[in-house]
Amino acid sequence: MQVAGIPVLTLSTTFSAASDSLKIKQVEEQVSALRTSVICAFNQLLDLKDLNTGVHSTRLAEWGMRVGQELGLEEPVLQNLEIAALLHDIGKVGIPDAILRKPGKLETEEYALMKKHPEYGWAVLRMLPGFERAALDILHHHESFDGNGYPAGLKETEVPIVSRIVSVIDAFDAMVSSRPYRKGLPFEEAVRRLILASGTQFDPVVVQCFLSFARTEMADVFAAAGTSVGSAL
């Protein structure tokens, strides 16, 4: 209803607005629940493929959110960061087990196939409504800050911030985690290597941000558990 062209709120329009806002809230909750279910389902798939990968992803999500919050990222970006950290390696389901589980160095053509996993992950996740942005972040999680990464050879801020964060924490976790064929690096050695590659492979701001809490909060855990405690975190 309008008076002199001005909308007038009546009891029925007020009820209607309240009902609309309730419906929007319900839809938002349903979308959020669906998003969580999809993440859980894919995480279970990762666990089935490689027992360590799911645990590794959960750890990355915790570290990623810390870095993202410290950097002051907006809530929608943080949501994508959580998805990208949890599912960054989902494309590995498309890599043959013989390559995924091969102890030691990969042959050139095996490595070329392994490098396809960011594209495989992007190809799957971009199909899901609400996961399009995280799919792009996953596509670029192996780019290098100096442009020497893959698949696109993006450099510096061309690389999405979420991808730059996942790159740092993924590399750190890989260094400190033990594998059947090798022991994880001691905490301080992993920190040293991260700093060494800061500005070349890694975004120095992200490295600094990660180390600011890793040093204070993780060093003791590593020290108490010995050298290679990737599985203890």
Ligand SMILES: [Fe+2]
């Ligand atoms: Fe990866």
